[in-house]
Amino acid sequence: MKMKTARRPRAIWITIMIGFALAILLATPLTGSAQWTTNGNDVYKTNLAGNVGIGTGTPGAKLDVLQGDGSDLVLRAWNYSTSGAAILRVASASNGNEASRLELTDNIGYNVGISGDHTLGLIFRTGNQSSSYAAMTARMAITPGGNVGIGTTSPTLALHVKSPTAGLPATSGTTPTGITRFSQAVGNGVVDFGFGGAAGFGWIQATDSTNLATNYGLLLNPNGGKVGIGTSSPSTLLHVGAGGDTPAVTSAFGSNIYVTNAGTTNIAVRDSAYHVEGLYYAYSGGVLYGAVTNHSVAIRTSNLDRITVATGGNVGIGMTPSSYKLDVAGTINATGLNIGGSPVTSSQWANGSGNINYASGNVGIGTTTPNKSSVSRAVTVNGSTDAIYELAIGETRKGTMYHDGTVLSITNNANGALTLGTNNGEKLRVDSSGNVGIGTTSPADKFEVSAASGNLGLRISSGNLSTDYSALRLYQGGAEKAVIYANQENLFINRSSSGNIVLGNSGGTVLIGTSTPNSSYKLDVNGNTNVTGNINVTGNINAKYQDMAEWVPSSEQMPAGTVVVLDVTKSNQVVRSTQAYDTRVAGVISEQPGIAL
Numbered sequence: 062m063k064m065k066t067a068r069r070p071r072a073i074w075i076t077i078m079i080g081f082a083l084a085i086l087l088a089t090p091l092t093g094s095a096q097w098t099t100n101g102n103d104v105y106k107t108n109l110a111g112n113v114g115i116g117t118g119t120p121g122a123k124l125d126v127l128q129g130d131g132s133d134l135v136l137r138a139w140n141y142s143t144s145g146a147a148i149l150r151v152a153s154a155s156n157g158n159e160a161s162r163l164e165l166t167d168n169i170g171y172n173v174g175i176s177g178d179h180t181l182g183l184i185f186r187t188g189n190q191s192s193s194y195a196a197m198t199a200r201m202a203i204t205p206g207g208n209v210g211i212g213t214t215s216p217t218l219a220l221h222v223k224s225p226t227a228g229l230p231a232t233s234g235t236t237p238t239g240i241t242r243f244s245q246a247v248g249n250g251v252v253d254f255g256f257g258g259a260a261g262f263g264w265i266q267a268t269d270s271t272n273l274a275t276n277y278g279l280l281l282n283p284n285g286g287k288v289g290i291g292t293s294s295p296s297t298l299l300h301v302g303a304g305g306d307t308p309a310v311t312s313a314f315g316s317n318i319y320v321t322n323a324g325t326t327n328i329a330v331r332d333s334a335y336h337v338e339g340l341y342y343a344y345s346g347g348v349l350y351g352a353v354t355n356h357s358v359a360i361r362t363s364n365l366d367r368i369t370v371a372t373g374g375n376v377g378i379g380m381t382p383s384s385y386k387l388d389v390a391g392t393i394n395a396t397g398l399n400i401g402g403s404p405v406t407s408s409q410w411a412n413g414s415g416n417i418n419y420a421s422g423n424v425g426i427g428t429t430t431p432n433k434s435s436v437s438r439a440v441t442v443n444g445s446t447d448a449i450y451e452l453a454i455g456e457t458r459k460g461t462m463y464h465d466g467t468v469l470s471i472t473n474n475a476n477g478a479l480t481l482g483t484n485n486g487e488k489l490r491v492d493s494s495g496n497v498g499i500g501t502t503s504p505a506d507k508f509e510v511s512a513a514s515g516n517l518g519l520r521i522s523s524g525n526l527s528t529d530y531s532a533l534r535l536y537q538g539g540a541e542k543a544v545i546y547a548n549q550e551n552l553f554i555n556r557s558s559s560g561n562i563v564l565g566n567s568g569g570t571v572l573i574g575t576s577t578p579n580s581s582y583k584l585d586v587n588g589n590t591n592v593t594g595n596i597n598v599t600g601n602i603n604a605k606y607q608d609m610a611e612w613v614p615s616s617e618q619m620p621a622g623t624v625v626v627l628d629v630t631k632s633n634q635v636v637r638s639t640q641a642y643d644t645r646v647a648g649v650i651s652e653q654p655g656i657a658l
Contacts, residue, residue, distance in 0.1 A: 159184055164194055171197050179205060184214060228257040230266040231273045244270065250277055292321075302326060329353070357382075373455025384454065478502075602656065610654035613647075623650040 096108045106113060114120030116127035128135045140147040153160035155178075162176030162184075170190030174197050177183045182204040188197030202214040210216030212223035224240035230253060231238045239255030251270045256263045269275035281288050289295030291303045297319040304321030320328055325345075331338040337356050342349040351370070352358050359366040368378055375382035379390035397404055425431030428443035442448045452460040463470045473479040473493075481489040490498045498504030501511040510519055523529035532546030534557075541557040554562060564571045570578040574587035614634050619625065625635040626645040635647055 153178075157181065159194075162194065173197075181214065182206075224255070228255070229262075230255065230264060230268065233272075233274045235271060235273060237270075237273065239264075239266070242270075252279075295319075371455075373457075375455065608651055608654050609656040610648070610651045611657065619650050621650050621652045624648075625650060 096106055096111065098105055098107045112120035112123055112125060114125045114127070116129060117125055126135055138147050138149045151161045151163065155161075157178045157180040159176035159181060160178060162174055164171060165173035167190065170192055171188050171194055172190060173188070174186035174194050175183070176186070182202060184199055185201040186194070186197035186199050191197045199214050200211070202210040202216065204210070204216060208216040208219055208221060210221045210223070212225065213221055222241050226238065228238040237253050237255075238257070239253035241254040242251050243254075244251040249270045249272075251268060253266045253268060254264070255266075258264075265279060267277040267279045269277070287295040287297065288299050290299070290301045292300050298317045300319045300321075302319075302321040304323050304326070320326055325343070327340055327342040329338060329340050336354060338353040339358070340349070340351060340353050342351075350358070352372075355372050357372055358370045360368040368376070369380075369382055370376050371382040375384070375386055375388070377383075377388040377390075380388050382388050423431035424440045426440070426442045427448070428441055431439055431441035431443075442450050447463065447465045449464075450462040451458050459473070459475045461470070461472050461474060463472065471479065476493050478493060479491045480487045487502065488499065490502055490504065492498070492504060496504035496506060497508045499510045500513070500517075501509055510517065521531040521533060523531045527549060530546045530548040532544055534541055535543040535545075542560070543557055543562075544553070544555050546553050546555075556562060565583055570580060570582055571584050572578050573585070575585060579585050615625070615636065616628070616631065616634060617636065619637055624638040624643070625647055626638045626643055627647050628634040628636045638646060
């Protein structure tokens, strides 16, 4: 009020001056027609085609105000009367299209625009020296109905925020991917809201604005109140689902979490690090609790497992289940016991030191007259056309002994080995690939015989030594390729088809007549050698005596070292040389030549 009182003399003075100026203008004769007209206290311009300029002689609009003296205030609307308001009205005869608007520009282009009409309401636009008003982007709108839109000019709710992008919360850096962010003046904690992901999910994430890899907790109703997911009328602190029935849990038991659905309802819990998943399941058949993955289920008290159900279905009470359907560590008290649906009153089975035994007869399966062989004790499995004895673990067949009336088959139905043993130890193994091993648990070939120590032999024997032979035949592709056989006198190694017999292809020495090899030779023979045919030597021939001779007849007896010449009187014979430096020399007599031809 003091400010208005101080300015009133100035306003009166300006009014007097304007009135004085108008009086002078009206009193002064004009050589042309006046463009201003007075009507009482009103002054207006009669030439509607012209513009009015203040501070400029070339106005570009109906009212063009140019400020050039360095001050900031260009236009002021001020009503100093206490009974009125200061109103600046922008009106247009057009009924829409943002016809009435305020444009904020600089000397290059458009930067901010505010418009309003009865159709679109209030529109806020921004630009960066845009070329026109329409080139600026609409950022916010307030509809005639009062809805506020950010990023949209057609909000459908009281506050409608629309982001040009979508995505799940950023996990690093400082650039968010959400739609809306709420922050406070203290600290870097923010809450982001967004929508995105392949399945299209809305999300809320509390994080750190300076490091989006840092996440914070999110509280719902921290001071109390119920939370509903999928329901508009939660009945507990957390109510999940849209089932319309009334909870059966009474106030005597209480319920802080309630999950319901019009149909099958379940709660799944999963450890993603170890891929373990449990399920609590309610459906038309009842209530189910268990493990979906191949893991056991336990019920605990005092943080100790009391009842455990193993993956195969075996149950342990007070202990870990073994291979039995039920293992109990402790005493069982029962009012009755049924076996096969019939109550047990008396039995031939006896309990001896924790084991059940049947000591007074035979056991029959599929027959009332067991012991077909009349042995002292027997278990007989009888079938009409065939018979099978099965071994199962966890209701899954693992092994069978089967007879079809002709053939007896013993099979390991699991992907494992079949073994035979004696003297409380394994002696033969057939692995899952079909390899057979004797003395080894990991045969590398179709048949492997091994011994940890001592001599090892493989015997193939025939019946009649004088007429029969024992043979090892080698086949490839169904055809015999080689045979190794022996009779009473000889050992034969033959190719059954064209090809070679290769000895020592990978190194070593082939020995004949000796067991002490000389590694310098590929073939080491102790004894005489008879060769029918040619011997081709591409290297050197080493002999005990360094000479080579052939047998040639002579008509006279000559000692070793005698020089001989060809006998000219007889064909292919030699005689003693009788002269020195005889050019007819054929050789020298040798009693032990290194090589005899």
